[in-house]
Amino acid sequence: MRSPDQHRERIERFLAGLELSDELGRLDEVVRYALAGGGKRIRPVLCLATTEAAGGDPDQALGAAAAIELVHSFSLVHDDLPALDDDEQRRGRPTVHVRYGEAQAILAGDALLNEAFALALGYDGPHVGRELALATSGMIGGQYLDINGSRQDRMELNRLKTARLFEASVGCGLWIVGIPVAEQEDWREFGAEFGVLYQVVDDLLDDDGLVKERGRPATLELAASTEARAREKLDAIDADTSVLAGLIGELAARVQQSSV
């Protein structure tokens, strides 16, 4: 089985070589700037590792894994815009609209979403595309709640804005291997819990979000209980899920780091 780092290397290479539509012209550069943000590629790694754990060839999932990263990137580019979160920096680099202007950022975000579906449509059957569409509508709905301040509960927001795409990362792997829907539940719940954990850890590292609302001790407790639920879901699956357990371990290690 490949390690998370091996999956990461594969997806980086796949993204670097990804052919975008010719007609995007020089917008291609903006799209690639958005994609090359130096993120940890956690969603595509989750997709590839799920595919292998479920008994498939992770290379067959590279297109879906890349599509998920494109959807993630689309959401960052649009959410960073002045009319939304108005963020000027992301991972130490100027955000897309700061670097290229708002018009290009809007179009590059559109192109990222569209190219994600083009990749998904490379698969037989509609399942990969439907996973993307479902996750994306959740993310858009979550962002809408967020900017309108009509959000009741940050955890509900996290489930829409973050956990949905993690669940889709797992779901795409399952469809590619051909796991029937009746056997998907524990996998999917693992994906969603993993996504919630990712966001909780992110808030702990940034001293933001849940930490501001509930305090650090309560957020640490939430991280621990979410980690436990994610591990429980994995344990219920009759497959070698050791690499996925390793991904949970990577996240949990970051919690320790945040507490130093």
Added chain:
Amino acid sequence: MRSPDQHRERIERFLAGLELSDELGRLDEVVRYALAGGGKRIRPVLCLATTEAAGGDPDQALGAAAAIELVHSFSLVHDDLPALDDDEQRRGRPTVHVRYGEAQAILAGDALLNEAFALALGYDGPHVGRELALATSGMIGGQYLDINGSRQDRMELNRLKTARLFEASVGCGLWIVGIPVAEQEDWREFGAEFGVLYQVVDDLLDDDGLVKERGRPATLELAASTEARAREKLDAIDADTSVLAGLIGELAARVQQSSV
């Protein structure tokens, strides 16, 4: 065979009853405002009429026809934004960002594109979705050329920004009927010419675009030659294309109107 008005009535009813993802919450209202702009629904009508002309049941194409209208609507909402064309009015109503704010306009445009793919993924096989993705990348590339002023030729821009989605409207109908790709060429060229004609007529009615660049007489000549090519393509098809010829006639009648 149904008339253009009968197709129009069906698509209006379908769009009015269209179920959007629950999770969009109150963004649903913004999406519906964008969709209910009182346009002529020319692209979906073209899709439905092509389906029937090619020997299929137009009701089976309603999802694809609606998806095309959603893509069109997505492009209008984003192109109207202050960072792009900065339009405050569209068909006598405030544009989406004027009515609801920029953030909601960006998210509503994203939701329209995503819901379009969700509709396309309701069909067996990837063809309807691929038509949308191809047309959308052309439209985004065209809009990019437009705002960057790097456009060499307005006709090339029209082919990307307008004609692509008209060709896709025809293409979706052909796939739904099951017309093999080897027999699609004349149909597709008709769709692209029809799209070019649509834009030329639009410029004649608005005294804009081509009319400003080339003058009215040259643009009228262009309309006549494009109309002739569109009719030629239809004549080459071995099917009852009378309703499609009627759609060309509707556009041509608007040219007369513009010359009064």
